[in-house]
Amino acid sequence: MEANPPDYELADRMALTSPDQVKAIGHPLRTMILQLLHERAATVTELAEVAQRPKSTVAHHVDVLTRNGLLRVVRTRKVRAIEERFYGRTARIFHVTAEPSPAGEQMPGDFNDFVVAARESAKAFERGKLWGFIRHARISEDQASQFWDQMVELVDEFDRMPRSGETMYGFAIGIYPTDHPALPAAQDSPPGESWTA
Missing domain, CATH: 1.10.10.10 (Winged helix-like DNA-binding domain superfamily/Winged helix DNA-binding domain)
Structure with a gap:
């Protein structure tokens, strides 16, 4: 190794x-x-x-x-x-x-790592070798900033991994605001009404 x-x-x-x-x-x-x-x-x-x-x-x-x-x-x-x-x-x-x-x-304003990742990952997707998730969450800007700091630590961990094997892997990560719909905040139960799951 x-x-x-x-x-x-x-x-x-x-x-x-x-x-x-x-x-x-x-x-x-x-x-x-x-x-x-x-x-x-x-x-x-x-x-x-x-x-x-x-x-x-x-x-x-x-x-x-x-x-x-x-x-x-x-x-x-x-x-x-x-x-x-x-x-x-x-x-x-x-x-x-x-x-x-x-x-x-x-x-x-036109530099976008995700454009690079999309281009690079197309062949991996065709071979069934693309591992990925996308999630949406309604959070504050401060929460997004704190989460980004955690992602930077993960990128740093990936960069420092000992090199081995024959395959070069790409790792794309990011967080961004979207127009994705969100449910409104949950309402408290009116008096005398209870919730069951």
């Missing part, structure tokens, strides 16, 4: 405070790169081989992520007089802050 990933030091959480940072994680190839680096640090060459994309393309996207503070060089290695750079994430979890951008810029 392998050690807990990844093989470099990184922060637990990082707030994305600029539109460029949010745009950076919204690109499918950059999302893939960030997900791969949950496993271990990697070079542009390694990432290009796994992603099956040209090295120049991957190098461009790694540069975008690095310029926006989402990746950093965590170590280097000399190979035939050439220095190879190994890139790692700067945090396990990136989250979009609810605070306005320091420069007053509008944050992008």
